[in-house]
Amino acid sequence: MQNANYDPASxxxxxxFARKLTGRSLSEATFIPNAIANDKNxxxxxxxxxxxxxxxxxxxxxGPDFTEAGLELKTTGVLRAASGGYKxxxxxxxxxxxxxxxxxxxxxxxSFLRKCRVLLILFYLYEKERPVVDRRFVLxxxxxxxxxxxxxxxxxxxxxIRQKIMDGEAHELSxxxxxxxxxxxxxxxxxxxxxxxxxxxxxxxKSRAFAFKQGFMSSLIGNxxxxxxxxxALHESSFEEVIVAxxxxxxxxxxxxxxxxxxxxxxxxxQKGFHRNLAVKILxxxxxxxxxxxxxxxxxxxxxxxARGRPKESMSFPGFKFLEILEETWEGSSFYEKLEKxxxxxxxxxxxxxxxxxxxxxxxxxxxxxxxxxxxxxxxTKRRVAIDATDLPKxxxxxxxxxxxxxxxxxxxxxxxxxxxxxxxxxxxNAGYLEQVIRGTGK
DNA sequence: GCATGATCATGC
DNA sequence: GCATGATCATGC
Numbered sequence: 123m124q125n126a127n128y129d130p131a132s133x134x135x136x137x138x139f140a141r142k143l144t145g146r147s148l149s150e151a152t153f154i155p156n157a158i159a160n161d162k163n164x165x166x167x168x169x170x171x172x173x174x175x176x177x178x179x180x181x182x183x184x185g186p187d188f189t190e191a192g193l194e195l196k197t198t199g200v201l202r203a204a205s206g207g208y209k210x211x212x213x214x215x216x217x218x219x220x221x222x223x224x225x226x227x228x229x230x231x232x233s234f235l236r237k238c239r240v241l242l243i244l245f246y247l248y249e250k251e252r253p254v255v256d257r258r259f260v261l262x263x264x265x266x267x268x269x270x271x272x273x274x275x276x277x278x279x280x281x282x283i284r285q286k287i288m289d290g291e292a293h294e295l296s297x298x299x300x301x302x303x304x305x306x307x308x309x310x311x312x313x314x315x316x317x318x319x320x321x322x323x324x325x326x327x328k329s330r331a332f333a334f335k336q337g338f339m340s341s342l343i344g345n346x347x348x349x350x351x352x353x354x355a356l357h358e359s360s361f362e363e364v365i366v367a368x369x370x371x372x373x374x375x376x377x378x379x380x381x382x383x384x385x386x387x388x389x390x391x392x393q394k395g396f397h398r399n400l401a402v403k404i405l406x407x408x409x410x411x412x413x414x415x416x417x418x419x420x421x422x423x424x425x426x427x428x429a430r431g432r433p434k435e436s437m438s439f440p441g442f443k444f445l446e447i448l449e450e451t452w453e454g455s456s457f458y459e460k461l462e463k464x465x466x467x468x469x470x471x472x473x474x475x476x477x478x479x480x481x482x483x484x485x486x487x488x489x490x491x492x493x494x495x496x497x498x499x500x501x502x503t504k505r506r507v508a509i510d511a512t513d514l515p516k517x518x519x520x521x522x523x524x525x526x527x528x529x530x531x532x533x534x535x536x537x538x539x540x541x542x543x544x545x546x547x548x549x550x551x552n553a554g555y556l557e558q559v560i561r562g563t564g565k
Numbered sequence: 566g567c568a569t570g571a572t573c574a575t576g577c
Numbered sequence: 578g579c580a581t582g583a584t585c586a587t588g589c
Contacts (some may be wrong), residue, residue, distance in 0.1 A: 394574055394583040424583080428566090436568095438582060517568060524569090528581080531572055545571080548581090553567085 127177075131190035133240070133265065136176075140242060140263040143175065145371030145407070147246075149255040151175060158255070167246060167254040168197035186237055194241050199248030200260065200343060207347045207409065208260065210339030211248045213297075213306055216332045221320045225288050229277050234332055241266040245343065247408075258383060260407050264346045272302065279303035280332070290323030295330055302338040305330040347407075361418060362485050365466065368405050369483045377470065377478045384408050397424040400480075401468040420485070421463045425556060427471040427481065433553040433560070436517065441528050441548040444511045444538045447504050452497050457549045461488050461496055469560065484563055492555075495522040500549065511538035514547060522555045 128139035143151050148167065152175050172178045172195060178187060186194040199211035216238050229235065245261040268276055279300035286295055297304035308331040317326025334342075372380050377400065381387060384403040388396050401424055405412045415422055426434050440456045452458050464487055471481035488496070499520050506514055517524035528548040529535075535543040 390574070392573060392584080394572095394585090395576095395581095396583095398582070426584090430566095432566095435584065438584095440581065526568095527570060527572085529572075530579085532570095534572090546580095 292320035
């Protein structure tokens with residue numbers, strides 16, 4: 123079947139297309155007919171993804187879903203783990219065990235291996251009350267190829283299961299028999315139903331399927347998380363593209379919508395880090411930190427615009443002590459150090475109705491000329507601290523930077539060279555300057 | 566509406 | 578306990 127979105131013969135192409143689901147639900151990623159989207163009882167997200175996102179014909183069971191690429195597609199639920207990451211909601215079923223056939227197969231030639239050598243696994247956040255088409259894919263897809271070490275265990279599990287059937291004990295199979303790959307109950311043959319025949323015994327057996335056990339799935343997820351998102355994506359895209367793609371999934375969403383999608387609420391109506399928190403959630407797929415930013419030396423700042431597109435606030439930087447700045451040089455100062463960095467601005471903006479939305483992100487370096495102006499303000503500050511620490515550069519004195527208090531409260535005072543005590547201060551980039559920076563880029 | 570002053574919540 | 582990022586509050 124022809125498809126304009128990806129090349130069904132290319133694993134890479136399929137994978138990149140699958141990544142468009144990351145951070146979204148199926149209904150956000152593609153059109154779903156109302157009759158299906160509204161059917162809250164519709165349980166099988168996997169087949170909906172196959173038909174509406176990948177536009178595959180309903181599969182025959184014989185081979186992998188992406189026949190040409192030899193790739194089997196799996197869609198599976200995850201739950202939040204106490205650690206902050208995710209864990210598997212349940213085992214991943216890989217295909218029914220055909221008691222008659224499996225006994226005649228070798229591991230290398232097995233239909234199990236043929237079908238499950240390479241898996242493309244999509245992880246969505248399981249939320250009971252949420253219709254399946256609205257459940258969000260919270261991790262990047264995982265292209266699963268069992269490691270050598272895993273394969274040894276999986277093979278031994280598979281052979282154990284096969285041997286039990288050869289011994290005429292299919293009815294005694296149990297998931298606990300094995301380590302990573304289990305024979306789980308699936309399909310007809312439950313209580314009161316007719317049992318299936320097995321080749322080496324007259325006793326009927328419950329029908330079973332091969333499945334990666336829940337613990338194995340959770341460990342896959344854990345490994346995937348730790349090298350996922352950024353690092354995995356970085357194999358294919360630039361740092362900037364990765365970041366922009368993460369935010370693109372939430373662009374134009376209201377702050378409320380974003381917070382709901384990550385299931386976070388303002389813990390406190392004065393929670394000043396709320397928007398920053400949302401940005402962290404977006405970048406880390408629901409986690410609570412973004413070590414990649416630190417690793418790359420990127421300084422993330424949130425900017426909230428007013429109705430006219432001007433930042434509501436100036437941007438603060440680490441504080442300085444009056445007595446210390448006298449001993450510092452510009453290039454030894456923490457303000458200098460920060461301004462040398464690459465910034466990631468996460469920009470929020472109110473729409474016509476005043477609803478604040480994620481506008482866009484911007485990776486930005488301060489131009490050299492503006493750093494010189496920041497240096498001038500810093501030098502001026504140092505000079506004036508020595509004269510009168512209560513009279514420092516105001517925002518009206520420079521287009522770029524100024525100095526203002528930053529403290530716990532009115533009691534948060536530190537000593538001045540003049541022998542008095544004065545409110546702790548820090549450097550700020552002017553709101554007006556930031557406005558120019560933002561206007562000069564993108565839109 | 567903006568400049569300036571003041572302070573809050575959080576994470577280490 | 579304290580630094581940090583961020584926001585609130587006030588007065589012109």
